[in-house]
Each structure stands twice: as C-alpha cells, then as structure tokens.
Amino acid sequence: MSRPSSHIPTRSATGTGGRPFSGGGRGGELCRHDAWMRTCFDRSEHLLDVPALRRLWGRLRELPRETPDAMVHGDLIPGNVLVRAGRLAGVLDVGGLRPADPALELVAAWHLLDERPRSVLRERLICTELDWQRGKAWAFEQSMGAVWYYLDSFPAMSRMGRRTLARILADGA
Incomplete structure (x- = not known):
C-alpha cells in the first residue's frame, strides 16, 4: 500500500x-x-551529553519543510493529553491553536510513546518520512528546553524532556 507523499492526517475540520x-x-x-x-545547550552542560546533542541538532535543523501550514495544537505533551482505557479521551490547553508546521503535532509520538507503540503509530499514519523526522526534531527542540528550564520548578516536566531525548537518541538519531 503506498502512502500519499505529503499529508499528515487530521480529524479537525x-x-x-x-x-x-x-x-x-x-x-x-x-x-x-x-x-x-x-x-x-549552554544551560544543559552539567545535565546532558551536550556535544552529542549539538551534533544531532546540526542534522535535525537542516530538515526541509515541504508541507503547508495546518492548524496545530503545538504542545502535545503528556500533561495536555487525556487518556482513558488506553485511548485518547481529550486534549487540553488548546488556546495556542494556530497555523504552523503540521509535523509539530508528531511530538506526541516522542513525548508519549515508547518504541513499540510509536512504531505502530508510525505504521498507521499517513505522513512522509520527512514529516516524521521533522516531528522528531520538534520534540527534540522542546525537550532540550524542558530539561534545564523545569529542573527545579517542575521536575516532572524536566524528566519528560530527558525521557523524550532518550527515545530520540535510541531511535538512531
């Protein structure tokens, strides 16, 4: 089965x-x-393997953008996603809904899912490999900030950033 070349599905009208x-x-x-x-990177020197993460950003930052803007939530992190009985039940914090790169919504795959469920999601999505990689890049950008910024004020958010970075690195990025 072939996939359309540049469509990230949305149920939003x-x-x-x-x-x-x-x-x-x-x-x-x-x-x-x-x-x-x-x-x-500067604020994370004492927290993370910054040289490796800088090299990764050097590759991710070059990913081209091919898809047109779509309305996106832009912050699909664990605290903004409600799950009931293993299924999506709702999304919070939609005040920032705006036009942006639709790959931004793919951060949820990295913030919320371990390798196996993330791979199932990837198989079922209609998006290009480029869009998938851009979603990973947006999750990386968001996580790098979360680790140091929330270290003392919101440790759970800092841990989420670390967990997401570990998933991205384990993915062979």
Whole structure:
C-alpha cells in the first residue's frame, strides 16, 4: 500500500483560513531556533551529553519543510493529553491553536510513546518520512528546553524532556 507523499492526517475540520505561521514559537523552520538551542545547550552542560546533542541538532535543523501550514495544537505533551482505557479521551490547553508546521503535532509520538507503540503509530499514519523526522526534531527542540528550564520548578516536566531525548537518541538519531 503506498502512502500519499505529503499529508499528515487530521480529524479537525478547522482550516487555517489562509493565515500562515506567525513566526512566533515553534512551527516554522527548524533552523530559526538556533539561538534558543544554543541557550539550551549552554544551560544543559552539567545535565546532558551536550556535544552529542549539538551534533544531532546540526542534522535535525537542516530538515526541509515541504508541507503547508495546518492548524496545530503545538504542545502535545503528556500533561495536555487525556487518556482513558488506553485511548485518547481529550486534549487540553488548546488556546495556542494556530497555523504552523503540521509535523509539530508528531511530538506526541516522542513525548508519549515508547518504541513499540510509536512504531505502530508510525505504521498507521499517513505522513512522509520527512514529516516524521521533522516531528522528531520538534520534540527534540522542546525537550532540550524542558530539561534545564523545569529542573527545579517542575521536575516532572524536566524528566519528560530527558525521557523524550532518550527515545530520540535510541531511535538512531
């Protein structure tokens, strides 16, 4: 069975109304986050293997963008996803819904799922390998910030960042 070349499925009927990505926050070009990532690397020297993570960012930041903007949540982390009986029951914190890179929604695969369920999700999605890798890159960018920023103020969020980074590294990134 072949996959369409550039479609990340959504059940939302909410279109962008012709609005493009605003340029603020996540969702545009990965390479535009270099200054933020430098801050993250500098603040993580005592916490993570920063040289290896810098090399990884060097590859991820170059992933091109091919898909048009779509309306995205932009923050599908464990605290914003409600699960009941092993199934998605709801999504919280939708105030930031905006046009952006649809691959941004794929961060959920890295933040929420271990290797086996993530691979099942990947098999069932209609998205390109490039979109999948961009989703991984957005999860990386978000996790790098979470590890150091929330270390003392919200340790569970810092641990989520570490767990996601470990999943990304284990994936052969």
